[in-house]
Amino acid sequence: MGQVSIGIDCGSAACKGVLFLDGAVKAATVRPTGWNPKETAKAVLDELIVKAGAKREELSITATGYGRVGIDFAERKVTEITCHALGADFILPGVRTVVDIGGQDSKVISVxxxxxxSFQMNDKCAAGTGRFLEMSAHRMGVDMSGFAALLKEGKSCAxxxxxxxFADSEIVSLLxxxxxxEEVAGGxxxxxxxxxxxxxxxxEMESPILLTGGLSExxxxxxxxxxxxxxPVITSELSRFAGAIGAARKGLS
Amino acid sequence: MVELKTQLPRIFDSFAQARQDGFLAMKKLKDSGTGVVGQFCTYTPQEIFMAAGLVTVGLCATSDETIPDAEKDLPSNLCPLIKSSYGFAITDKCPYMYFSDLVVGETTCDGKVKMYELLGKIKNVHILELPKRQNTPQAKALWREELVRLKERVEKDFHVTITDEMLQEAIRRRNMERKLLKELYELSTLTPPPLTGMRQLQVLFGAQFKFNWEEKIKEIGNAIAGIRQAYDAGERPVPASAPRILVTGCPIGGVTEKVVRVIEEAGGVVVVFENCTGAKQMDRQCREEGDPLTNIADHYLQIGCAVMTPDTNRFELLERLCEQFHIDGVVEMTLQACHPYAVEAHSVKLFMQERNIPYLQLETDYSTADIGQLSTRAGAFVEML
Structure with a gap:
């Protein structure tokens, strides 16, 4: 086996992991972070090892995301901003702007x-984050796939x-x-x-723009x-793993 | 003349040991007959109090403990420094505020000015009218007039006479203190720096709570000698590869140390502070020859702060420090709802962009709830350098 690197991106909502071998993604997995980020990250690691048939000793592990602090089995910890940039450049070589709408943060990164x-992040506020979308979907009695279905017709309201x-109570009054x-979801x-x-x-936003994170789907x-x-905004099936891919690449550099 | 306050506050018994010790230390000072003046701002001319034999203490509070009390009177969407300082005043929880016989404030920002009016209802407050311009003859004349008025207030309240000789001696002493503290932070022009930003901030911040001048001078001198000695002996508390950060913005210290902590935990090192407690205050010497009150007035009016317009001196100092300390990145800390610094932050950002120096603005308050967000932002910034 060549050089194996694992990247784990433990966000506030989901914990993503990829196993990188010879410059390619050999295995990827995702599960809800839950209440114990450390154990979830360990489960992600174990799953990747089994999937790729790798040996624990030959692995280099890099952690990112809010849960990175608690992941004590990682060799290094890197912020999700650096990782998203590096991961996005793997998914879409030459990418200049990364937009990541995460569970508790949204960020725009110039790459x-x-x-x-340079980068910009939301202030200490849930508005405009994935958590806000999730909360709103819940208010309308649907999960995220149900929410996606509501958006299909492209309806909207202000x-x-x-x-x-306050948006939460506005949703209630609009309904x-x-x-x-459909209109409220669009709004x-x-x-x-x-x-x-x-x-x-x-x-300074320049094309190409890649949308990463769980909401890229x-x-x-x-x-x-x-x-x-x-x-134009580009997405990829690997978008949600951008942070984890970046972490794995960081482990190789 | 005011009567010097020497009794402990009624709620003294409810305080934890450390706070009781703080009160007892101040009480001892008061029992010896020393008058205490509380100040908020770097523009307050300490020489006048020093000349009168009074002790000066900083009253800018740095913890969120009393903010809920303050919000009974003040709006919640106000700068935490103002809320917290006022909160300590109305709860008698700060020994320095409590034992201040005179509190001096300036017309700096709108929030402080209005808070001082409320503070005046419970404390003996004197307000200096600080001009917003630094170079017009009118501004200079007004500020000097204001210092004459302050000197007279001090003479009346504490029943003393302040002579020119006393002021000259005070200028000389304060200059020595400025020179030493500058010498201390300039140690960090070395690569790698011989001390962390946390250590530097603790010395700079702590210096304002040492009331015996001779001892303070000795302690700072010892700190410099100790750091030099350790460095010469090969001690390297900071790796040479650590990106060198200049911190600027609102007053820093106490709970906002968290900004320095997240930068240094991410692998950077803060080498200089362009804040009230740092270079802003220590950078220049006050002229010693000629009329002392004019010299003091001229000296203080030239401090670069976002309350001035245009704030040319701040940018001049920032540029000089970036070169002198070989700065890799600038982090500006703004406190929530501090309009002068938050708005001026945009100008600082553009100023740094023109000089190809990466810049990050971190907005924070006196809580510790945002440590995660701060460390992600500071971490990404340091990784970027």
């Missing part, structure tokens, strides 16, 4: 040759609240006033996209971001 040039807590769930996604565009306006969000940015 060159896989290196962070959500004016800037605060996640009560007879707006359809929510647009408000997240508008928040992200406000962050992006503070750095939400087609409606990608479309809403394209409208806000007035630029």
């Amino acid at each position: 060159k040759d896989g290196k962070v040039q 959500i004016s609240s800037m605060c996640a807590v 009560a006033s007879g707006k359809s769930r 929510i996604v647009n408000s997240v996209a508008a928040r992200t565009a406000a962050l992006a306006a503070r750095i 939400l087609v409606g969000l990608k479309k809403a971001l394209e409208v806000q940015f007035q630029l």
Whole structure:
């Protein structure tokens, strides 16, 4: 076996892991972070080892994400901003902007040759994050795949609240006033996209733009971001593993 | 004349040991007949109090303990430094605020100015009108007039006479203190620096709570000698590869040490502070020849702070420090709802961009709830350098 590197991206919502061998992703897995990030990360590691038939001794492990602090079996810990940039450059070589909407953070990163040039993150506020979308979906009685289905027709309505807590009660009144769930879901996604565009306006955004993180699979969000940015946004099936891939690459460098 | 406060506050018995010790130390000072002046700002001309034989203490609070009390009177969306300082005043929980016989404030930012009005209801407060311009003859004349008024207030409240000779001696002493503290932080021009930013901040911050001048001077001198000796003996507390960070922005110390901690835990090193407790205050010497009150007025008015417009001196100092300390990155700490620094942050960002120096703004408050977010931001910044 060649050089094996494992990257674990333990976020506030999901824990992602990839096993990197000879410059390619050999195995990838994801599970909910739950209440014990350390144990979840260990389970992710074990699963990757079994999948790839690797030996524990020959592995180099790099941890990133909010849970990285507790992952004591990792050789090194790197912030998710550095990892997302490095991972995005693997998924889409030459990427210049990375947009990551995570569980409790959203960030826009300016990248060159896989290196962070500058970055902007949301302030200490849930509005515009994945948690906000999840909470809103829950309010409408659907899970994230149900939420994605609501976005298919591209309907929308205006959500004016800037605060996640107030937006939550606004959703309730919009539904009560007879707006359809499709319209409200569209409004929510647009408000997240508008928040992200406000962050992006503070750095120099250049194409190509890659959307990473768990929400990259939400087609409606990608479309809403394209409208806000007035630029094409690219996603990939590896997007949700961008942080983990970046961590694994960091372990090789 | 004011009556010097010497009794302990009524809630003294409820305090933990460390706080009781703080009160008892101040009481001892008060029992010896020494008057105490509390100040908030680097613009306060300490020489005047020193000349009068008074002890000066810093009243800018640095913990969130009394913020809930303060929010009974003040809006929650206000700078934590203002809320916390006011909170300590109304709860009698800070020995320095409690034992201050006179509290001096300036017309710096709007939040402080209005808070001082409320503070004036419970403490003996004197407000100096600080101009927003630094170079017009009118501003200079006004500020000197204000210092005359302050001198007269001190003479009346503490029943003393302050002569020019006393002021000259105070200028000489304060200059020596500035020179020594500058010598201390300039040790970090070395690569690698002989001390961490945490250590540097603790010395700079701690210096304002040492009330015996001779002892303070000796301690700072010993600290410099100790650091030099250890470095010469080969001790390297910071690796040579650590990116060198300049910290700027709002007053730092106490709970906001967290900003320095996250930078240094991420592998960077803070080599210089362009904050009130750092270079802002120590960088220049006060002129010693000529009319002492004019010299003091001229000296203090030139401090670069975001309350001034235009704030040319701050940018001049930032540029000089970036070169002198071989800065790899600048981190600006702004406190929530501090409009002067938060708005000026954009100008600092552009200023650094023009000089190709990476810049990061971190907004924080007096809580510890944002350590995770701060360390991710600071960590990514250090990794980027």
